[in-house]
Amino acid sequence: MTATTRILVSSETDDLVGQELFSQLDSVDVIPYDPTTTNLDERQRQAEIFVPPYRGTNRPMPLMAQMPNLRMVQITAAGTDEWANEVPDGVVLAGARGAHAEPVSEWVLSAALTQYRQWPALVRFQDEHVWAHRKFAADTLRGKRALIVGAGAIGSAVARLFAAFGTKSTLVASTSREGVHSASEIPDLISGHHIVVITAPLNSRTRNLVDIDFLAAMDDGALLINAGRGKIVDTDALVTEVRSGRLRAALDVTEPEPLPADHPLWACSSTIISPHSARTVPGTNILCYEVSVEQVAAFLAGKTPPNSATKPKRQGAS
Template sequence: MPTTPLRPRALFAMGRSHRDALFPPEAVRRLSLSCEIDPELLVEDFAQVPGLAGLDDVELLITSWGCPPLDAAVLARMPRLKAVVHAAGSVKHHVTQACWDRGLLVSTAAAANAVPVAEYTVAAVLFANKRVLEIAGHYREHHAVEDWTLRFPGFGNHRRTVGLVGASLVGRKVLELLRPFDFELLLADPLLDHATARALGARLVELDELLAGCDVVSLHAPALPETHHLLDARRLALLPDGATLVNTARGSLVDQHALTAEVSSGRIHAVLDVTEPEVLPATSPLYTLPNVLLTPHIAGSLGGELRRITISAIEEVERYCAGSEFAHPVTRAALAVSA
């Protein structure tokens, strides 16, 4: 009589609040159909659990925000570890060189997390061209309606030019969602060719040309040494008067002092979900400027949107346990040029 193959042992490694939000009982029950996992066993810091039993037979880590770095010392405690399924976006915080040296398989839910970021971006683009923020502020203050065309000549979303910096997962999703609108779409990405850009629905241009020719510019590049302050004072000055900069990527892509000077002058507008630093000083004018919409890094998956990440991670676990390849693998080479 044939024996039933042993299911691989899995372990949660993430912040407790994230585990509770991402993997409620029904999600754990589905995971348990493919792997052995103890819903009560959670690692937030390997250094704080030196006596944690049974790590030597862990084959699969299910990680998310708050996962401790998987360095050589940690991996030494898990000699059978073969794969990491990340129920979040970037794996850069915890997947170290030691993971690649071990030859671990790595998966991410970045594609699932890209959806709400793209949706936020599209809303920002549409509201920016319609001057919703400024009109709402004026209406709230004066309780009066005026001829908005006189105040904002040419405003609206018909035949406006929107530029995306970076063809990341989010950037590509934004292009997809913007396709039905009457926009001219420009794209700047040094790793892309013209044919690929056309297939994505955009025209590939150099960054300076994009900045100078767009009504709205949205950032979707990764935070790398070569993208630090990619938009400096010179490049911000290229934006046309009245243009809007949208940043849902990383605050380090923009010179914060130069941006603050530009928006403080009233020359351009900004929608900022990320800043440098992540929480600005209380004295920052970006909190109160009427031409700036500042949100506290909420574009990514929150609330009910987390379910999309949960499903993505569970499906990757199921693929691994069935002996199939990941649908959303992460490679060392791709990670070097991505978020």
């Protein structure tokens, strides 16, 4: 008789589709839980697979300590960096890499168009009831060059969208492959690009990657778009550059986050900021859960999930 695997899935509205999709797997028992709770009941404590909620993913992180049988944590976010050091040893951690490519790449394109077409200035003129004909200089994406740091699903999707607007992209990943440069080449690649897009994950190699030297190497008037993690960019160095007007920025993530109300970035007119919401459009939760179910199905089949960030300890390993 096949054993039943217990999967703990949030009961919040955005996660109900997850309950439905996980229940379609063979030999599973989907157990709902409230992500705001601090205590699990006895049935919930027996879960072997834990799925944090789509929104506010980190909220129930402490609940892992109440699950003695935990074998896997499947999150709906693309990056697993915030969970990597919290998941117990021997427990598989997997993300929903690939699910966010369409919504986040669309945000990147919209951010680039917003800055090049000068929508912030237009809105400010509109607020003042000013017909701003010839009062500002708009630009076009056609003929521009973009350096995309992070050549995964999101970065590749950004490159495809840019191509439709006549923008040529240079892709960078941790290691080189056909059509993709290695991270070691970044210092030689920065100059000559009108746009720099960050879609890389946060790790020891990318933390503060965009530092004072990186920003200084960017061409005058260049646009930095960060859709990765706030800690990849040195915020103080960025404030200096955008405050001077030499560079522009579009940020979906910041460091610190949330950005305090008195932070100088808010006052930089050459910067637009969204509150870590690039993926937050209707249907993204479904995409996340579709990928999550694929990861869990692989795990239940005895395979390493494609998006696995950690591997379980071998039996008998110290």
